[in-house]
Amino acid sequence: MPRLTVAIIGGNEDGYSIYRMLKAVGDVEILGVADPDPSSPGVKAAAADGVFTTADYTEMVRLPGVDVLIEATGDPEIQMHLHRIKPRRTSIMEARALDLMLAVLREKEKLLEARRVQGELAAILDSVQEAIEVADSRGVIKYVNPAFTRITGISERERIGQNIFEASPDGALATVLRTGRSVVGHRTKVGGSNAEVVSNAAPIFVDGKMEGAVVVFQHFTDVMNLMEQLRQSTSIIENLSDKFGQVTTSKYTFADILGNSAELRRCIQVAERAARTNSTVLLLGESGTGKELFAHAIHHASPRRDKPFIKVNCAAIPDSLLESEFFGYAKGAFTGAVKSKIGKFELAHGGTIFLDEIGDMNLNLQGKLLRVLQEMEFERVGGTQTIKVDVRVIAATNRNLRELIRQGRFREDLYYRLNVVEITIPPLRVRKEDLPILINNLIIKLNRKLGKKVKGLSKDAEEILYSYDWPGNVRELENVFERVMVTVDEEIFTKKHFIQHVSQFKASSERDIELIPIDQMEQLLIRKAIAKFGTSVEGKRRAAQALNISLATLYNKLKKSRADDFTN
Numbered sequence: 398m399p400r401l402t403v404a405i406i407g408g409n410e411d412g413y414s415i416y417r418m419l420k421a422v423g424d425v426e427i428l429g430v431a432d433p434d435p436s437s438p439g440v441k442a443a444a445a446d447g448v449f450t451t452a453d454y455t456e457m458v459r460l461p462g463v464d465v466l467i468e469a470t471g472d473p474e475i476q477m478h479l480h481r482i483k484p485r486r487t488s489i490m491e492a493r494a495l496d497l498m499l500a501v502l503r504e505k506e507k508l509l510e511a512r513r514v515q516g517e518l519a520a521i522l523d524s525v526q527e528a529i530e531v532a533d534s535r536g537v538i539k540y541v542n543p544a545f546t547r548i549t550g551i552s553e554r555e556r557i558g559q560n561i562f563e564a565s566p567d568g569a570l571a572t573v574l575r576t577g578r579s580v581v582g583h584r585t586k587v588g589g590s591n592a593e594v595v596s597n598a599a600p601i602f603v604d605g606k607m608e609g610a611v612v613v614f615q616h617f618t619d620v621m622n623l624m625e626q627l628r629q630s631t632s633i634i635e636n637l638s639d640k641f642g643q644v645t646t647s648k649y650t651f652a653d654i655l656g657n658s659a660e661l662r663r664c665i666q667v668a669e670r671a672a673r674t675n676s677t678v679l680l681l682g683e684s685g686t687g688k689e690l691f692a693h694a695i696h697h698a699s700p701r702r703d704k705p706f707i708k709v710n711c712a713a714i715p716d717s718l719l720e721s722e723f724f725g726y727a728k729g730a731f732t733g734a735v736k737s738k739i740g741k742f743e744l745a746h747g748g749t750i751f752l753d754e755i756g757d758m759n760l761n762l763q764g765k766l767l768r769v770l771q772e773m774e775f776e777r778v779g780g781t782q783t784i785k786v787d788v789r790v791i792a793a794t795n796r797n798l799r800e801l802i803r804q805g806r807f808r809e810d811l812y813y814r815l816n817v818v819e820i821t822i823p824p825l826r827v828r829k830e831d832l833p834i835l836i837n838n839l840i841i842k843l844n845r846k847l848g849k850k851v852k853g854l855s856k857d858a859e860e861i862l863y864s865y866d867w868p869g870n871v872r873e874l875e876n877v878f879e880r881v882m883v884t885v886d887e888e889i890f891t892k893k894h895f896i897q898h899v900s901q902f903k904a905s906s907e908r909d910i911e912l913i914p915i916d917q918m919e920q921l922l923i924r925k926a927i928a929k930f931g932t933s934v935e936g937k938r939r940a941a942q943a944l945n946i947s948l949a950t951l952y953n954k955l956k957k958s959r960a961d962d963f964t965n
């Protein structure tokens with residue numbers, strides 16, 4: 398088809414617009430653009446495209462073979478002049494006609510854009526995995542994609558043109574057209590096929606009027622498979638994040654155990670030797686002597702050091718929860734078990750489990766623990782799958798296990814299982830030569846922590862500290878120093894500071910107290926501490942600290958005294 402040749406006079410906005418649009422029209426050739434201003438957008442665009450440009454519009458008239466001169470300046474004088482000088486075969490399109498032409502061209506451009514978008518959409522809809530079906534407001538099916546045919550076995554030719562109210566009257570699409578409301582997760586059989594699907598459908602509104610509806614669906618088994626995969630992934634993630642939050646490792650090494658007394662050195666020696674093996678260790682000793690410190694150090698010096706070190710305080714967890722704490726529970730094991738939970742033995746796999754206050758565990762659980770120690774396998778509470786673990790066990794207690802066995806409160810067989818290596822850490826009162834190094838270290842540590850400059854102790858302070866029996870052992874020593882260092886702002890501590898801040902010293906050295914049975918005295922002190930600090934968990938923690946006993950021991954004593962009024 399012969400090309401229509403045009404020349405544009407005027408490179409301003411109008412000239413530029415028409416230049417751009419004509420450029421996009423296939424069968425029009427632009428021969429030149431004229432404008433006295435070389436920086437006008439029309440002239441610049443033409444020059445960039447290699448199209449002839451000039452400042453003199455009369456040159457356009459002389460261009461050989463030009464069919465149409467487009468006059469875009471709007472200047473009547475130029476228009477008249479052009480009419481006079483143009484060759485006969487050349488037409489002139491004037492500025493007024495331009496608007497009409499531009500409008501027509503813009504419409505064409507929009508149409509082309511719409512076709513392009515339609516093409517792209519069709520390509521997308523053709524490639525999605527879910528089936529798509531569209532019907533107009535009367536229910537006439539207008540579109541189905543290839544996935545529709547793949548899932549239902551119904552071809553596009555068969556389906557398009559049918560009415561959805563006849564083809565699938567109970568389906569999501571018909572429901573949406575009937576109600577005007579979206580449908581989510583609708584499970585149905587596609588009419589005319591055996592495909593069971595899960596669909597989502599929504600109305601299509603144009604200018605507030607429902608023009609039709611669209612449904613997207615998947616094969617039911619695909620959805621079920623996806624849900625199963627999702628469920629499995631969620632459970633893996635939950636387990637991992639559960640585990641991540643709970644796994645701990647050892648915090649102390651043998652270097653953190655201070656003291657040069659022969660008694661303590663002997664314990665350290667045995668513990669170091671035991672660390673190199675997998676043997677179960679039973680740590681005995683009064684409260685605050687450093688049993689937990691030893692457990693950390695043993696794990697740290699063992700080949701398991703990079704694996705978890707998991708502590709379970711058997712006295713702090715109610716009997717009813719201890720079993721699931723140890724072994725975890727399966728989903729649905731009891732009301733409230735909405736998901737499964739990993740237990741401490743599983744968490745400790747590859748590493749060490751530290752069973753603190755083992756003497757406080759109930760007999761029933763002692764039996765279960767014995768089985769795990771023997772076989773290293775167990776089931777989660779409410780679960781059926783046997784879980785095998787490789788865990789090194791360190792147990793500790795400040796109770797007299799032999800006495801508990803005699804009373805029938807501790808299983809003898811468990812005792813022998815646990816005490817493969819038995820280490821009894823001596824109380825501080827029998828190794829007072831460890832006091833200087835412990836005190837020095839405490840002062841350095843607390844100076845740093847509290848921003849103080851304490852240098853040491855006066856002679857009389859040393860005397861009183863050395864003459865005291867430290868029933869709460871190293872923990873008590875730590876608490877006494879922290880209390881004094883928080884409240885006293887002096888570089889050298891004297892006897893008076895300790896007497897003032899440590900009621901036990903007053904009791905033993907300055908005041909006569911009435912003699913009453915020890916257990917009654919203990920209850921009195923516990924009542925006093927609870928009354929002072931309150932019955933909240935934090936209050937109990939502070940009470941235990943003031944009494945120089947562990948929180949677990951406090952709970953125990955509360956339990957034993959049946960002092961229900963103390964407990965929450």
Ligand SMILES: Nc1ncnc2c1ncn2[C@@H]1O[C@H](COP(=O)(O)OP(=O)(O)OP(=O)(O)O)[C@@H](O)[C@H]1O
Pocket residue numbers: 653654655656682683684685686687688689690691753793794795835871872875946947950
């Ligand atoms: N030899 C030691 N050197 C340095 N610090 C020690 C030593 N012994 C104990 N401690 C410190 O004393 C505090 C109490 O120690 P730990 O908790 O290990 O005692 P425990 O015997 O496990 O007590 P409980 O039986 O009450 O649980 C801790 O802060 C610990 O770091």
